[in-house]
Amino acid sequence: MWERIERYCRLNGVSGDEGLIRNAILEEVKAYCQYEIDAMGNLICFKKGMVTPDKKLMLCAHMDEVGFIITHVTEDGLLKFTTVGGIDSRVVLGRAVSLYRTGTTGVIGTKAIHQQTEKERETVVDVKDMFIDIGASSREEALGAVTPGDCAVFCTEFEEFGNGFVKGKALDDRIGCAVLVELIRSKLKFDTYFLFTTQEEVGLRGAKAAAYSVDPDFAVVVETTTAADLSGVSEQKQVCCLGKGAVVGFMDRAAIYDRDLYALSYKLAVEKKITAQTKTMVAGGNDAGAIQTSRGGTRTIAVSAPCRYLHSGVCTVKKDDVRSVLRLVHELAENIL
Amino acid sequence: MELRNTIETLCRAPGISGWEKNASMAALNLLKPYAPNAEIDAFQNVLGVVRLAEEGKPTVLLDAHIDEIGMIVTHVDAKGFLKVASCGGMDRRLVLGQEVSVYGRKELHGVIAAMPPHLTSSEDGAKVPEIEQILIDVGMEKDEVKKVVALGDRVSIRSDFHSMLGSRVASRALDDRCCVAVILRTLELLQDEKLDCGLSVMFTTQEETGERGAEIAGYRLKPDIAVALDVSFAHTPDADEYKCGKMGKGPMIGMAPSLDRKISAEFVRLAEEKGIPYQTEVMGGTTGTNADAIGTLCGGVRMGLLSVPLKYMHTPIEMIDLADCEAAAQLLAAYLSEVGKGE
Numbered sequence: 001m002w003e004r005i006e007r008y009c010r011l012n013g014v015s016g017d018e019g020l021i022r023n024a025i026l027e028e029v030k031a032y033c034q035y036e037i038d039a040m041g042n043l044i045c046f047k048k049g050m051v052t053p054d055k056k057l058m059l060c061a062h063m064d065e066v067g068f069i070i071t072h073v074t075e076d077g078l079l080k081f082t083t084v085g086g087i088d089s090r091v092v093l094g095r096a097v098s099l100y101r102t103g104t105t106g107v108i109g110t111k112a113i114h115q116q117t118e119k120e121r122e123t124v125v126d127v128k129d130m131f132i133d134i135g136a137s138s139r140e141e142a143l144g145a146v147t148p149g150d151c152a153v154f155c156t157e158f159e160e161f162g163n164g165f166v167k168g169k170a171l172d173d174r175i176g177c178a179v180l181v182e183l184i185r186s187k188l189k190f191d192t193y194f195l196f197t198t199q200e201e202v203g204l205r206g207a208k209a210a211a212y213s214v215d216p217d218f219a220v221v222v223e224t225t226t227a228a229d230l231s232g233v234s235e236q237k238q239v240c241c242l243g244k245g246a247v248v249g250f251m252d253r254a255a256i257y258d259r260d261l262y263a264l265s266y267k268l269a270v271e272k273k274i275t276a277q278t279k280t281m282v283a284g285g286n287d288a289g290a291i292q293t294s295r296g297g298t299r300t301i302a303v304s305a306p307c308r309y310l311h312s313g314v315c316t317v318k319k320d321d322v323r324s325v326l327r328l329v330h331e332l333a334e335n336i337l
Numbered sequence: 338m339e340l341r342n343t344i345e346t347l348c349r350a351p352g353i354s355g356w357e358k359n360a361s362m363a364a365l366n367l368l369k370p371y372a373p374n375a376e377i378d379a380f381q382n383v384l385g386v387v388r389l390a391e392e393g394k395p396t397v398l399l400d401a402h403i404d405e406i407g408m409i410v411t412h413v414d415a416k417g418f419l420k421v422a423s424c425g426g427m428d429r430r431l432v433l434g435q436e437v438s439v440y441g442r443k444e445l446h447g448v449i450a451a452m453p454p455h456l457t458s459s460e461d462g463a464k465v466p467e468i469e470q471i472l473i474d475v476g477m478e479k480d481e482v483k484k485v486v487a488l489g490d491r492v493s494i495r496s497d498f499h500s501m502l503g504s505r506v507a508s509r510a511l512d513d514r515c516c517v518a519v520i521l522r523t524l525e526l527l528q529d530e531k532l533d534c535g536l537s538v539m540f541t542t543q544e545e546t547g548e549r550g551a552e553i554a555g556y557r558l559k560p561d562i563a564v565a566l567d568v569s570f571a572h573t574p575d576a577d578e579y580k581c582g583k584m585g586k587g588p589m590i591g592m593a594p595s596l597d598r599k600i601s602a603e604f605v606r607l608a609e610e611k612g613i614p615y616q617t618e619v620m621g622g623t624t625g626t627n628a629d630a631i632g633t634l635c636g637g638v639r640m641g642l643l644s645v646p647l648k649y650m651h652t653p654i655e656m657i658d659l660a661d662c663e664a665a666a667q668l669l670a671a672y673l674s675e676v677g678k679g680e
Contacts, residue, residue, distance in 0.1 A: 162476015
């Protein structure tokens with residue numbers, strides 16, 4: 001499972017450019033299911049279970065990750081860019097990025113602290129004022145290596161650290177992808193659809209299209225969700241904590257979850273001794289928002305791994321929590337219908 | 338060793354002000370072939386005599402600083418997060434969400450904690466944190482952290498050594514490891530040259546916290562003439578053009594009241610004569626480099642300054658052009674080949 005998560009995180013796939021990660025998933029599931037790739041690049045898989053129920057069950061995770069997209073190349077050979085998905089300007093400056101289509105490395109710098117005014121030192125630099133420097137000294141040289149529309153991701157190290165923590169880019173939501181792949185490759189109780197979506201980070205767009213096609217009755221979204229369990233943050237504002245298990249919330253900014261499925265999740269967690277926690281704030285949002293309102297409505301729940309520093313190059317999760325997510329999703333898949 | 342490899346080797350060794358031993362050791366190993374008696378002093382400075390001066394000839398000292406900016410652990414809080422202070426001029430606008438190494442009893446990896454955007458009010462989002470406010474997450478409980486990390490241990494933002502387009506590279510600590518490499522390259526160029534001067538080298542500590550190592554090591558080496566090698570600002574669109582050099586246009590020859598006018602002029606003359614690319618950097622008083630500290634040692638030292646233009650100074654992704662380093666070494670070698678002639 002962790003080998004797979006690491007491999008998926010190392011693959012680059014910014015929203016709208018999910019080909020590499022989709023191919024990797026496909027390679028590992030195609031022997032186990034029927035599948036199709038739709039017009040938006042979603043990968044929709046169907047696997048027979050031991051029982052064919054009246055209702056349709058769908059599990060969902062998104063393949064895309066946040067990143068950057070090149071918008072313009074200046075005469076000096078610098079790249080102007082914008083963020084794809086919600087990235088805080090404060091975690092962008094002073095990093096290296098990979099323009100992965102061509103394997104070009106860039107850096108996002110600033111003039112030296114010595115040259116900044118007092119006011120500048122206290123002011124967050126907005127992404128619109130930043131540029132990526134690939135070492136080119138002219139537009140011509142830069143265009144030999146990149147082209148507007150190319151995407152970039154943070155260059156960070158995927159690694160385990162501390163006491164069972166893992167950090168890296170794209171854990172949101174390659175963890176969900178790996179959980180789904182794990183289940184596709186296992187023996188299932190019910191016939192199940194597995195949906196790997198595109199463009200979640202730019203407005204739950206892949207899920208909207210694919211949920212229409214699949215037309216599920218029940219859906220479980222497998223995700224990562226923001227945890228702010230840091231010193232100095234009040235208990236309520238921490239939202240959820242690393243080490244306290246799978247997160248099943250009652251509401252976020254995209255969906256109010258199905259009350260019965262919420263209750264079922266905790267019932268199963270208690271019965272099966274799976275650590276689980278709710279969210280203490282209405283924050284975040286995911287594909288559940290698009291799936292729940294698709295067609296005549298889908299009864300939907302989300303199970304997430306709590307994640308610190310979400311949408312940065314150093315998303316941080318605890319391995320135990322991811323294990324709880326896998327177990328709880330597995331239980332839900334067998335008991336939801 | 339090829340210039341790029343030398344710089345990479347030097348950059349990969351950590352050496353934050355006041356705790357430079359790893360970087361100093363890497364530099365010492367590279368200096369030994371040219372100065373077999375080179376050593377590390379009590380302040381972790383690297384000192385080496387390459388050649389002794391003949392009677393009546395001057396001794397020239399080459400300096401580059403070995404330390405880099407970073408942070409120092411000041412507290413471990415109840416949840417096991419580390420609190421830190423700056424060691425040198427950290428840019429606080431770029432610290433959140435960075436990967437770090439904590440150099441405790443063993444090296445720990447961690448992350449500088451950042452509050453997620455959906456939980457920061459727009460007002461907080463616009464705030465640059467004080468270094469004293471940030472939290473370093475090493476993924477351990479307080480008791481475990483305390484077994485490995487002591488107050489006073491150093492922390493560094495991690496970065497890889499990146500190859501960019503052309504002959505450009507990016508890394509942390511290029512300020513001033515690239516100039517350590519320039520000096521080593523100069524020694525390589527001069528290996529078989531006859532010189533009319535004595536030649537000493539020092540790679541000095543604690544420059545970023547006030548040019549302290551150079552004061553100590555420079556005193557011990559007692560030069561007549563010294564050339565400091567440091568990095569200076571290469572232009573980027575967010576900076577004033579007239580305050581910067583240009584990357585790829587050659588080393589910047591320092592000119593300032595605190596520098597010896599004849600040495601500056603000699604650098605310009607030699608660059609012109611040998612067709613070595615160069616730029617000038619004129620400052621109104623002192624230079625903000627070790628040149629300021631060395632110049633007043635031992636009754637006064639005639640001081641020169643050569644700088645390699647560098648973008649994004651004091652960030653983990655400082656960038657240089659290797660061609661500028663090579664040109665700096667060529668120019669310095671040309672100068673050393675002539676200094677002391679006729680004295």
